[in-house]
Amino acid sequence: MTEFIQHLVNGLGLGSMYALIALGYTMVFGILQLINFAHSDVYMLGAFFGYYVSKFFNLSLHPGYGSLSAALICSMVGCAIVGFFIERFAYRPLRKSPRINVLITAVGVSLFLEFGGQLLFGADPKYFAPLLEAGEPIFIGGVQLNRIQLIVLGVSLALMLALQFIIFKTKIGRAMRAVSYSHTNAALMGIPVDFVISFTFMLGSALAGAAGILVALTYPKIDPLMGMMFGLKAFVxxxxxxxxxxxxxxxxxxxxxxxxxxxxxxxxxxxxxxxAFAILIIILLFRPAGILGKNVKEKV
Amino acid sequence: MRALHLAIFSALLLTVSCLKKEGPAVNVTGAGGSVTGDEIVIGEVGSMTGGAATFGKSTHDGIMLAVEKINAAGGIKGKKVRIISLDDQGKPEEAAIATTKLITQDKVIAILGEVASSNSLAMAPIAQKNGIPMVTPSSTNPKVTEIGDYVFRVCFIDPFQGSVMAKFAYNSLKLKNVAILRDVKNDYSIGLADFFIETFTKLGGKIVVDQSFSQGDVDFKSQLTSIKGKNPEAIFVPGYYTEVGLIARQAKELGINVPLMGGDGWDSEKLTEIGGEALTGSYFSNHYSPDDMSEGVQKFIADFKAAYNRIPDGLAAMGCDAMLILADAMTRAPELTTVAIRQALADTKAYPAVTGVITINAKRDAEKSAVIIEIKNGKFIFKEKIDP
Known part of the structure; x- marks a missing residue:
């Protein structure tokens, strides 16, 4: 029984890391109906931003919440900038094109980042020295937890709430929702559509940056292709x-x-x-809109 | 998709290795070749990038050290040696492409490589088919040289390495219950785990659980949780250093405090960089130890340090040995043709190489001793030497 609960805890730890990345996918899709395949590579870039920032400032010599927050902020800002440029130069020129073109472009951007990353950072895995010590394990009835697992789970839940707040309770959130219904009508109401879309991308990319740091905290091996499988799972x-x-x-x-x-x-x-893919197939067969998705009939 | 390729490929290889219990699996259909110009061109395939990048880099440095020595002494039969080195990113399919390119485009006379058995298994049939001698420095899976009579190795094989670790666990560490955690995408890991189990159970030990992972995974907590539930006294992890480092770290996080054990795939400075303190008290078998005080080893270490400013690991020493053995065979061969070089390689007797005295046996494997290394506070400490 203890073993079962430990598996459950491990699974929740792993799941909370998928959640960090999945949040970005889902938000961009929710607003733009675009599956941003490059998202998982922005997450990779986030990990590398953190790696170089921590190397440059020797953050790993003083592990603690301060170092972790510093790396998190740098990486989120860095990724937000990358997200802005991806949207500005890869997706915006295609705003009026059929959706399939944008989708293919997303795959292209993803490959560009992956293999550009190999060129820039080198293909061999890097060791990301921990910015926060896991500390003494916490035992709850024979089940083992550590600080990092709790932080990752906590951060993904906090980000989920923050996103809900931004989307449903703020002015920019209302603008995002308006844009998601209709670009043209939103523009007619005086909503700066380009700005809102840029903001959506930057927010999503910042989330990916945070995910990069938190995943690297748990699995200190980072490489330019780390986003491939992990991102795919998060997408699923x-x-x-x-x-x-x-x-x-x-x-x-x-x-x-x-x-x-x-x-x-x-x-x-x-x-x-x-x-992972068996679950995807089953869900698509029986609940095509997903567990919490609303089934919207598309008019032809 | 890649996993599917690998599965089909290894299935094919398995069939191949089963079929060819008598005689070579792959027949020589190519013409081989001979040295025509005033230099000897030798191909090298290695993982210069990817999850096993230090393997390729160390081996390459070892080979180049040997080449410099050979060329400084006037080359072989008055001809200088030139190495063409290709990166396979640690992938079998890339290794096969690189081998084909070396043979068909660069017209190499012999091939050195690879470290990983899965990659060598992809290269060997191509070298064999074309009649080009291939010497692998450190692929220990027995299937590699079974591919054909043009494939050689200068290291020991996994039945020996597995039995060394099993005996060490049972006799020296007095362990009775051991868990296995093997990499199912890696021929080396699968073979080594099987040979360990064979000897360990024969001695009277018990394998309490046999878990698996795939190369490239980063999360091993589920496997380790299952292993923890069986209370083993040690875990045998015959993987490569990147995964082993992460496994060690996660084992500690789950409160598993038993030693880990493994093979020569652990041999990299990156192992302790990733695994850190979690590896203290673990053991692995290797080809050589820098603490070996014999004259040959110490001279090699001094030369290597002068050239690259670091202590060579076992794979660097094996790379150097592979090149030295190949050069020795070329020197002894009456003429520089692939047929004559192959014959001379097969006739290698008691050659004093860096990692020991090497004799190539009838199965084209080297018979030599293994060392066991203990990890203490991030350092590799020589524990004992075991002769075949």
Missing amino acids: AAVVGGIGNVTGAVIGALIMGVAESMVIGYLASTYRDAL
Whole structure:
């Protein structure tokens, strides 16, 4: 039983990391109906920003909340800038094109970042020295937890609430929702559409930057292709939860994490990746809009 | 998709290695070749990038050290040696492409590489088919040289390495219950785990659980949680250093305080960089230890340090040995043709290489001793030497 609960805790830890990335996917989709495949590579860039910032300022010599927050802020700002440029130069020129063109461009941007990253950072994995010591493990009835797991879970839930707040309670959030219904009508109401879309991208990319740092804190090996599988899983999580729905993304991610953890614990590790896509297929068959998604009939 | 390729490929390889219990699996259909110009061109395939990048880099440095020495002494039969080195990113499919390119475009006379057995297994059939001698410095999986009579190695093989670690665990560490955590995407890891289990259970030990992961994974907590539930006295992790470092770290986080054990795939300074303190008290088997006080080893270390300003790891020493053995065979061969070089390689007897005296046996493997290394506070400490 203890083992089962430990698997559950491990799974929630893994799921909360998927959640951090899934939040960005789902928000951009919710506002723009665009699957931003480059999102998982912005997450990779986030980890590398953190790596170089921490190397430059020797942050890992003084691990603690201060260093972690410094790296987090630098990486979120860096990623927001990258997000702005990706939107400005890759997606905005295609705003009026069919959606498939934008989708293919997203794949292109993703590949560009992955292999450009290999060129720039080198293809060999880097070791990201921890910015926060895991500290003494916390035991709760034989189940083991550590500070980092709690922080990651806490941060992803906090970001989820913050996103809900921004989208539903602020002026810019109202503008984002308006743009998501209709670009033209929003523009007629005096909403600066370009600005709102840029803001959405920057917000999503900042989330990816935070995810990069927090994932690297747990798995201190980073490489330019680290976003591929992890990002794909996070994307599946967003779809499972109902893409476009912020709470759904977190729920989907936690389900994915726990399911993976259980499969490895009780079956075999080789089913790990297959499982993610099996869940996706099942959800698409029985609940095409995802767990929390609303089924919207598209008019032809 | 890549996983699927790998699965099909390894299935093919398995069939190949089963079929060819008698005689070579792959027949020589190519013409081989001979040295025509005034230099000897040798190809090298290694993982200069990717998750096993230090393997390729160390091996390359070792090879180049040997080449400099050979060329400074006037070359082989008056001809200078030139190495063409290609990166395979640690991927079998890239290794196969690189081998084909070296043979067909660069017209190399022999090939050195790879470290990873999965990559060598992808290269060997191509070298064999074209009749080009291939010497792998440190692929320890037995299947590699079984591909054909043009494939050689200068290191020991996994049945030996596995039994060394099993005996060490049972006799020296007095362990009875051991867990296995193997990399199922890696021929080396699968083979080594099997040979460890074979010897360990024969001695009377028990394997309490056999878990697996895939190269490139970063999360091993679920496997380790299952292992923890079985209360092993040690965990045998025959993987490569990147994953092993992360495994060690996560094992500590889960409160697993038993030693980890592994093979020569651990040999990299990156291992302790990633794993840190979590690896203290763990053991692995290797080809050589820099603490070995023999004259040959110490001279090699001094030369290597002068050239690259760092202590060579085992793979650098093996790279140097592979080149030295190949050069020795070329010197002894009556003429510089692939056929004559192959024969001379097969005839190698008691050659005094860096990591020991090497004799190539009838299966084209080297018979030599292994060392066991203990990790203490991020340092590799020589523990004991075990002869075959």
